[in-house]
Every structure is written in structure tokens, then in C-alpha cells.
Amino acid sequence: KxxxxxxxxxxxxxxxxxxxxxxxxxxxxxxxxxxxxxxxxxxxxxxxxxxxxxTVKSKIEIDCIRKACDATSFALDKVFNTMHEGMKETQIVKNFFSYMMEADADKPGFALIASEKGHYDRISNIGSDRRIKKGDLVWVDGGALYNGYWADFGRAGIVGPVDQERQDYQACVHEVTMKAIRAIKPGITASDLAGACIDALVEYGFDPSSFDCGRLGHGMGIMSTEPPSITQQDETVLREGMIINIEPGFVKENGVFNIEENVVVTKDGAKILSGAKRTLYEIKC
Structure with missing residues (x-):
């Protein structure tokens, strides 16, 4: 007072x-x-x-988010390349956090993991003592923090040889995501972008509601999720300097297929800040 x-x-x-x-x-x-x-x-x-x-970030803020994305990209690549059959989900998450710090993040942010048939729709699972086994698709989503700013994206791999069906699913969701990103530019609305995601998923024959996170993307900054919300109800107009996390996806019995990307809206389109491998990693047996 x-x-x-x-x-x-x-x-x-x-x-x-x-x-x-x-x-x-x-x-x-x-x-x-x-x-x-x-x-x-x-x-x-x-x-x-x-x-x-x-919602509109300065150059300094965008640089912080880029560094958070770089740390997360490094951590995702390394966690999948060091993962092996028999490892517990909780150990995978611990390693993921450790690799974020190795890549100069200020601190780990969060991690989600899905790895078991019958539970791929549990996309907010934080990890259990379950051990991954041959044939599992392992999906890891999360992000590091740098100077108070977040990253948030995920990648996936198969324990053992990567089968063609799931590699094809992964290629489809990547193309859907890239189609949505190509639609991003100043002046379109969040609902326009949601429509682009839904149209692309339907074009490939997938149910947009199976990846049940309630939306197809969101803003990001000093919180891992911020407005706008990429839904057909949000009429926020995109502007240069906004950070948009775009995440169309779908769930099948044999895996969760989602390649979230963190992008910054530019004067004539969008630039991807997130990295790591988009095709499925082959996890050691």
C-alpha cells in the first residue's frame, strides 16, 4: 500500500x-x-x-527464446541417442533435464513422455517407472528456460528398427505441420491458422481431435503457454514478432504423432526456432 x-x-x-x-x-x-x-x-x-x-516479442526476447530452443534441440537429440531398451521413463526425463543444462539452459522447464501402447493418448504423462521395450514408440515433449523464456516442443523414436508404417505417419504429421507454418504471416488470425491445421490433417485422412490437447498451438514467452490459442474460436490477429508454437498431431494405437515447432512470425512469413530430428529416432535395443 x-x-x-x-x-x-x-x-x-x-x-x-x-x-x-x-x-x-x-x-x-x-x-x-x-x-x-x-x-x-x-x-x-x-x-x-x-x-x-x-504477445509481440522484442529482438532480445526472441534471442532468449532461440537459446532456450537451442538447448532443447540439443537435449532431445542427445536423450534419444543415449536412450536404450529397459530404461525407465523417469530416467529418460532426468537425462533430458541434464542435457538441457549441458547445453547452457538456465534451468530445465518441463518434460512429458508417452511410451506404451494403450496410453499414447496420455500426452500429459510426466513419466513413470515403466521400462521401455522393443517396438515401443517413445514420444518426449518439453522445453528449457533461458533468462526466464521458454522453449516447448517434442520428438519421437522407436525402440529397435523403425517400421515403415510409423515412419510414414511421422512424415505425414511433419508435412501437415509445415503446411500450417507456411500459412503463417502477419494479418491472419489464430482461427485461420487452426483451420489450416485441421484442413491438412483431414486431407491426409487423420482425426484432428485424437491428439487431445484442446488446441493446435499457442503463444509462448515468459510462460510455456501464452495467448493466442490456436483454435477456431480465437480471432487474435498475428503480428510480426509473435512466437507461435504450432502442434497439429494425431494418436494411433501404435504411437503419438506430433512434431511441435516453435516459430517467430516475420514480416512476410515465419522462421522456425526449434530443432532436433523430425524423422523417428532408432533407439538402441
Whole structure:
């Protein structure tokens, strides 16, 4: 209260992070206590102003996200190249985090893993003591942090020889993702981009709803998921400097097929920041 009063914020409207995918940063009861004490001002939702500042990134912010992506790319390549039959999901996640740090990330962000027939639709699984076995498709998704900025993308491999069917599925989802990325440019809406993803999935004969994360992509910055949300309901207009994570995918009985890419919207298109191998890795037996 003293700080706010000293900055002339004791009356009038005071904007707070009260909107979608934002946080106040203090316990709710403390917020309510402060609001009662500041009885000469109105606490209002400042989300529109704050998100207008946050969705378009500066060059410095984009460089931070690029470094987070570089660390994540290195970690994905190395975790699949050192993975082997019999390794626990939890050990794979630990190794993934360790390799992020080896690549100069400030700290690991998060990791998700799916590796078992009958559970590929559990795309938010954080890992268990299950040991991977020959024939499993292992999908790892996650991201590192650099200077407070995130990366978020995933890749996949097969324990043992890579069969043609799943390699074909992986090639299809890569082409779907690239078609969506080629549609990105300033002036289109998030709903336009969602439509491009859905159209490409349907063109290849896949069910867009089987990869059940509720959307086909999202923004990213100082949070791993930020607006806009790539859905047919979001009419946010894309602008140069926005970071968009594009992630169309589909789930089959024999695997989850999703090659998320982190891109920055440029003046005439989009530039991919994420890396690592897009084809399926062959994991050692």
C-alpha cells in the first residue's frame, strides 16, 4: 500500500493480471486485503493492455527464446541417442533435464513422455517407472528456460528398427505441420491458422481431435503457454514478432504423432526456432 501510494496509485483504476493465463503473483487473500485497504481506487482487469505488450516479442526476447530452443534441440537429440531398451521413463526425463543444462539452459522447464501402447493418448504423462521395450514408440515433449523464456516442443523414436508404417505417419504429421507454418504471416488470425491445421490433417485422412490437447498451438514467452490459442474460436490477429508454437498431431494405437515447432512470425512469413530430428529416432535395443 505504501509503495502504491508513493507512486500516485492511491486512487483511480489500477490494472492487475486477472485475465486468461495470467497470475497475480501474490496469495489471493493478500490481494483481497490490499484491495480493501486501497478503498479510493478500483482494481480492474488489465489483461488487454498487458497481453498487447507481451504477445509481440522484442529482438532480445526472441534471442532468449532461440537459446532456450537451442538447448532443447540439443537435449532431445542427445536423450534419444543415449536412450536404450529397459530404461525407465523417469530416467529418460532426468537425462533430458541434464542435457538441457549441458547445453547452457538456465534451468530445465518441463518434460512429458508417452511410451506404451494403450496410453499414447496420455500426452500429459510426466513419466513413470515403466521400462521401455522393443517396438515401443517413445514420444518426449518439453522445453528449457533461458533468462526466464521458454522453449516447448517434442520428438519421437522407436525402440529397435523403425517400421515403415510409423515412419510414414511421422512424415505425414511433419508435412501437415509445415503446411500450417507456411500459412503463417502477419494479418491472419489464430482461427485461420487452426483451420489450416485441421484442413491438412483431414486431407491426409487423420482425426484432428485424437491428439487431445484442446488446441493446435499457442503463444509462448515468459510462460510455456501464452495467448493466442490456436483454435477456431480465437480471432487474435498475428503480428510480426509473435512466437507461435504450432502442434497439429494425431494418436494411433501404435504411437503419438506430433512434431511441435516453435516459430517467430516475420514480416512476410515465419522462421522456425526449434530443432532436433523430425524423422523417428532408432533407439538402441
Amino acid at each position: 505504501n509503495i502504491m501510494d508513493s507512486h500516485g496509485m492511491g486512487e483511480g483504476n489500477v490494472g492487475w493480471e486477472l485475465g486468461y493465463e495470467q497470475r497475480i503473483g501474490i496469495p489471493y487473500l493478500e490481494y483481497e486485503s490490499l484491495r480493501r485497504m486501497m478503498d479510493q481506487c478500483q482494481f480492474v482487469d488489465g489483461s488487454d493492455i498487458l497481453w498487447s505488450l507481451r
